[in-house]
């Protein structure tokens with residue numbers, strides 16, 4: 238049964254290979270000083286930077302550059318972004334990049350007019366903004382996080398060895414996002430598949446929880462099938478527009494709150510992955526792939542019915558002559574084959590994690606209660622050990 242819920246998505250999306258032109262329609266709605274947020278320079282190599290600058294200039298904007306947003310943006314970079322915004326009286330934040338740029342823009346947006354320390358306020362105490370929020374727009378260049386149409390923002394604090402996400406309210410969501418699948422063609426293969434696994438796992442996190450018969454889980458199965466199908470095409474031909482566009486659109490729907498409506502959710506793979514990420518600074522999607530199978534195999538018997546459904550509906554596993562447990566195991570084996578085929582990390586040691594980090598990662602893992610088994614810290618440690 239679907240529980241009671243409210244659904245609204247505040248982000249306007251422009252999708253397609255002509256979508257950048259709609260920046261012209263959005264920019265006039267915002268003030269003159271635009272903070273242009275981007276990462277380590279990929280947008281300069283692939284030409285997106287020049288196209289965006291041309292449109293900003295044509296719309297008479299003052300461009301305030303804020304480059305160098307790193308994957309897994311840090312709290313130090315956040316302080317830098319807040320300083321840039323304050324010094325230049327910024328009216329609008331335009332993020333051009335992947336989830337890191339978009340998440341970072343949201344974090345800056347709630348901090349510019351706030352006197353308190355944003356790390357403590359938003360990422361430790363999980364408070365809501367009590368100041369004026371600077372509006373954010375996003376031009377997405379990497380499909381994965383769903384940050385383009387949600388209110389999530391993940392920041393890493395290396396000194397405290399913590400990587401924490403805050404899901405804000407709708408007022409923090411991008412006012413608009415521009416999604417051109419062609420912009421993702423220049424992604425290195427490793428980032429493409431990390432994004433694909435991130436998408437897949439976002440769906441799993443919302444699917445592997447609860448026993449109800451609800452529409453959200455049917456939607457989740459359709460999205461999983463779409464991303465699996467398109468991923469196999471994209472690894473062979475990264476410039477297949479149809480596959481890349483399906484991947485990009487699936488990423489958005491995987492984490493824009495739709496498929497979690499009316500049901501409980503898990504999110505333990507992300508808690509494990511984020512804690513490992515704080516220690517290794519590894520690519521987000523790879524931290525998830527490294528811990529997923531040990532975690533799902535560990536909880537499988539507690540949520541057997543759903544794992545059987547997953548095997549049959551998503552992976553076409555036949556149940557003939559098999560026990561439920563065998564069917565569920567075959568589903569996870571099919572998932573493992575697919576993960577290996579697309580080439581995601583299958584262990585934390587591949588990402589630089591070592592045995593002596595396990596205690597710290599265990600400590601940093603937040604335990605959530607929506608999954609099929611509420612883990613103890615000892616179980617977290619066991620799963621992390623198996624993931625090494």
Ligand code: NZQ
Pocket residue numbers: 275276277278279280283306307308309310334335336337338340378379380381382383384387388389390391392402420421422423424425428432435492507521522
């Ligand atoms: O820095 P640049 O030069 O832009 O290079 C980036 C970066 O090195 C590169 N890249 C992106 N688009 C490209 C490209 N290279 C060539 N061509 C392109 N078109 O890819 C690398 C990774 O980019 P990044 O933005 O870090 O990746 P992603 O989109 O996976 O974002 C990861 C961050 O999002 C957080 C993660 O924890 C991590 O910090 N997440 C945010 C979520 C949310 N807002 O809801 C949920 C997710 O679960 C996730 O936690």
Ligand code: ZN
Pocket residue numbers: 382435439507521
């Ligand atoms: Zn994720």
